[in-house]
Amino acid sequence: MANESVLIRCRSCGTRNRIPTARLPDGPRCGRCKNPFPPIPTPSRPVMVTDRTFADEVIANPLPVLLDCWAAWCAPCGAMAPVLEDLARTYAGRLKVAKLNVDQNPVTASRYSVMSLPTLLFFRDGKLVDTAAGALPRQEIERYLWRFLSR
Ligand SMILES: [Zn+2]
The missing domain is CATH 3.40.30.10 (Glutaredoxin)
Incomplete structure (x- = not known):
């Protein structure tokens, strides 16, 4: 999972950011408007x-x-x-x-x-x-x- 990434749409500016999956739970920032994403849980169970x-x-x-x-x-x-x-x-x-x-x-x-x-x-x-x-x-x-x- 270390090298994988996912496209996440910023809710402030609409830009799609490619974010490494390992960083999702940290609440990364949008590359364009710098608004922070909320921490994104990555559940491994349904x-x-x-x-x-x-x-x-x-x-x-x-x-x-x-x-x-x-x-x-x-x-x-x-x-x-x-x-x-x-x-x-x-x-x-x-x-x-x-x-x-x-x-x-x-x-x-x-x-x-x-x-x-x-x-x-x-x-x-x-x-x-x-x-x-x-x-x-x-x-x-x-x-x-x-x-x-x-x-
Ligand atoms: Zn943004």
Whole structure:
């Protein structure tokens, strides 16, 4: 992870800064306007998100977010859970992996029209940029991730 970096948009001037992932938790400064970024957590495990925390954890999050929409009764969701745990470790600092229980958080689920489970939602700078519905093997999720993280 030492040589990796990520593009973070400055909330003051809009400039995209390339920041080494190792420096994210320090709250680095924007190269253009010198405004400090808030310290950016780099979790290595999926973060549970609710209707109440969605705006903070996903919309306002400076890192790209992969949100797994799941339910306890959904067997394919359970099968995909270890893959998401693993991706959270592998992509720590470049990506935040989050999970939303759709039964307990219907507002967010309906806002993004989650019709089938599992559904993966990809957010960048607070906007939904890609969706993947249905259970997918790790290889297929990573294909989505490479495209997502390279824009
Ligand atoms: Zn700036």
